[in-house]
Structure formats: C-alpha cells, structure tokens
Amino acid sequence: MDESIYLDEARDPLIIAEGWMKDGKDVAIATVVETWGSAPRPVGSHLVIDAEGNFHGSVSGGCVEGAVVAEAIDVIDSGKARMLEFGVADETAWQVGLSCGGRIKVYVERLG
Amino acid sequence: MDPYVLKTLNEERRARRAAVLVTDLGDGRDRIVREGDHVAGDLGAAVARAFRTGNSESVAAEGRTFFLNAHLPRPRLVVIGAVHISQALAPMARIAGYPVEIIDPRTAFATPERFPDVALHAEWPEDVLKREPLDSYTALAAVTHDPKIDDFALKAALDARCFYVGALGSRKTHAKRVERLLALGASADQIARIHAPIGLDIGAASPAEIAVAVLAQTIHAFRSRGLESKGAVA
Numbered sequence: 001m002d003e004s005i006y007l008d009e010a011r012d013p014l015i016i017a018e019g020w021m022k023d024g025k026d027v028a029i030a031t032v033v034e035t036w037g038s039a040p041r042p043v044g045s046h047l048v049i050d051a052e053g054n055f056h057g058s059v060s061g062g063c064v065e066g067a068v069v070a071e072a073i074d075v076i077d078s079g080k081a082r083m084l085e086f087g088v089a090d091e092t093a094w095q096v097g098l099s100c101g102g103r104i105k106v107y108v109e110r111l112g
Numbered sequence: 113m114d115p116y117v118l119k120t121l122n123e124e125r126r127a128r129r130a131a132v133l134v135t136d137l138g139d140g141r142d143r144i145v146r147e148g149d150h151v152a153g154d155l156g157a158a159v160a161r162a163f164r165t166g167n168s169e170s171v172a173a174e175g176r177t178f179f180l181n182a183h184l185p186r187p188r189l190v191v192i193g194a195v196h197i198s199q200a201l202a203p204m205a206r207i208a209g210y211p212v213e214i215i216d217p218r219t220a221f222a223t224p225e226r227f228p229d230v231a232l233h234a235e236w237p238e239d240v241l242k243r244e245p246l247d248s249y250t251a252l253a254a255v256t257h258d259p260k261i262d263d264f265a266l267k268a269a270l271d272a273r274c275f276y277v278g279a280l281g282s283r284k285t286h287a288k289r290v291e292r293l294l295a296l297g298a299s300a301d302q303i304a305r306i307h308a309p310i311g312l313d314i315g316a317a318s319p320a321e322i323a324v325a326v327l328a329q330t331i332h333a334f335r336s337r338g339l340e341s342k343g344a345v346a
Contacts, residue, residue: 005186018122033170033179044168044181081140112115
C-alpha cells in the first residue's frame with residue numbers, strides 16, 4: 001500500500017504534463033470520466049501524452065492506452081477534445097477491449 | 113485544459129490543499145474550485161460532495177455536463193505519545209486509510225520493537241513539526257498526559273487548523289490544559305475545537321478500545337469537515 005502523503009512527482013501525470021509544457025512540448029491529457037462495471041482505473045485517473053506519443057499514467061490496466069495515445073495525437077493536431085468509450089459492448093472492443101468486462105469513458109483534451 | 117489551470121492545480125496539490133477541477137465537457141472550459149469557495153446551485157452541491165467524499169464524477173447541471181475531478185490531499189494522523197493506546201491506534205488507522213506518524217521524545221517508549229512498521233520519531237514535537245509541518249489534512253491526537261510533550265503540539269495543531277485535534281485526559285486534566293494553552297496564546301474558539309476527553313463516547317475502557325474511539329472520532333471529523341464550521345469565524 002502506498003502510504004506517502006506527498007505527491008510522487010516523478011510519476012505524477014499532471015506534474016509531468018506541466019513539465020512537458022514548460023519544455024515547450026505539445027501535450028494532451030486523457031481523463032477517465034465515467035466507468036461501468038469492473039473498471040481497472042477509477043474515475044479521475046489520467047494518461048498524459050506528448051506529440052511524439054510518449055505517455056505517463058494510465059486510464060486502464062494497459063488494455064486501451066495504445067488507442068488513447070493514437071487519438072491524443074489527433075487531438076493535439078486539431079485542438080478539438082474527444083470523448084472515447086471502451087468496453088466489451090463496443091465495436092472497437094474486439095480490437096482494444098477491456099478484458100475485465102467493464103466499460104470506461106475517456107475525455108481527451110489538448111493542454112492549451 | 114487551460115495551462116494556467118494545470119499550473120494552479122499542481123500548486124494546490126503540492127501544498128496539500130484540496131481542489132476540485134471542474135470541466136465543462138461540452139466546450140472544454142475548466143476552472144479550479146478551492147475548499148470553501150462558493151459555487152451556486154446543483155453544481156455547487158456536487159462540488160461540496162466531491163470535497164467531502166473525495167470521489168470524482170460526471171454531473172448534469174444547468175443543462176450541461178460537467179466533470180468534477182476531486183483532488184484531496186491524503187489525510188494523515190500524527191500521534192503525540194508512543195504509549196499503549198498508540199500501539200493499537202497505529203495499525204487500525206493505517207488499515208482505515210490514515211497513515212500514522214508517532215512522535216515521542218522518550219526513547220524508552222518510542223522504540224521500533226514496540227512500533228514495528230510505523231513512522232516513529234524519538235524526538236520532541238517541536239523538532240519534528242518544524243521539518244514536517246501540520247496542515248488542515250492532518251489529525252493530531254495527543255496522548256502522553258505530559259504537558260511538556262503535548263502542549264506545544266496541541267497549540268501547533270490549532271494554529272495549522274488540523275481537521276481533528278484530540279487530547280487525552282480527564283475533564284479536570286483538560287481544565288488545567290486549557291489554562292496553559294490560553295497562556296500560550298490560543299484563543300477560546302481554538303480551544304473549543306479540542307476533543308477532550310478524547311474519542312467518541314463508546315464507553316471505551318481498554319487502550320485498544322480508546323484507540324477505536326479516537327479513530328472513529330477522527331473519521332467523523334474528516335467526513336464532516338467544513339460542515340459544522342460554515343459561517344463560523346475562522
């Protein structure tokens with residue numbers, strides 16, 4: 001159990017996103033905004049992505065991060081936020097599903 | 113996300129202050145709400161709930177959909193006194209989600225043998241709290257009975273607005289303590305925040321039962337924080 005009461009700055013996605021921004025990088029922030037059933041990461045979890053596809057954090061147990069990173073690069077280009085949905089009932093689930101059987105909604109937005 | 117909003121949010125999180133990030137999922141606009149800020153209507157009720165529970169959620173309000181991301185500092189419990197009660201309190205509080213630190217300058221009490229797997233400081237509270245200041249997401253329980261050890265920490269906890277301040281001792285002991293804290297410069301309003309005798313009144317008799325009472329009172333104080341003091345003079 002992680003018992004630190006302070007931020008783990010080296011691994012904290014929002015701290016990393018701020019650092020990237022200061023380095024002049026283009027950044028997208030993905031956030032789990034809704035979950036149904038057994039979802040691996042709680043609502044509010046973040047994945048942060050830069051324009052080269054580097055990422056930190058997680059929105060699932062690793063099942064859908066690849067798809068979110070690809071979408072995030074489009075969001076960085078267009079500047080237009082997107083709402084993504086992943087789950088077993090979803091058509092795309094056959095490619096990038098959640099093995100746990102849950103469903104999640106992920107909001108992807110550009111920083112700035 | 114607005115870059116300034118991210119910078120502000122991270123500042124609040126680094127300083128162990130609570131914040132709720134409110135994002136309008138329709139147009140992407142976002143803003144930071146700090147604990148105690150007034151937000152009107154249904155959105156305000158949802159923001160208050162987010163501060164109280166620490167849960168993030170999507171909510172419909174004013175014909176729009178908002179995402180509320182609650183960023184609450186992890187609460188912790190600082191115990192002054194490496195005594196019998198603390199030996200029971202430390203593991204119970206940790207299981208309940210409140211990491212514990214124990215401070216007691218008496219090296220005969222503050223030993224790792226008596227307190228395995230607990231952050232333990234065999235030092236004066238004055239020295240430890242200078243390094244690791246108390247804050248409003250910290251609870252403090254003073255259980256040594258010794259004014260030389262307890263008093264400074266109690267005054268520091270009141271000044272730091274700890275969400276819970278408890279002190280072991282009978283009403284008679286506490287009456288004497290109140291006189292000493294007044295002499296140290298504590299106000300009557302501050303002193304009224306001290307829970308003494310310590311712990312919820314469950315008829316606790318043994319040290320472990322007193323620990324249950326203290327932990328229950330700490331949890332109650334955490335989950336009702338901000339509710340009882342609305343409109344009170346800070």
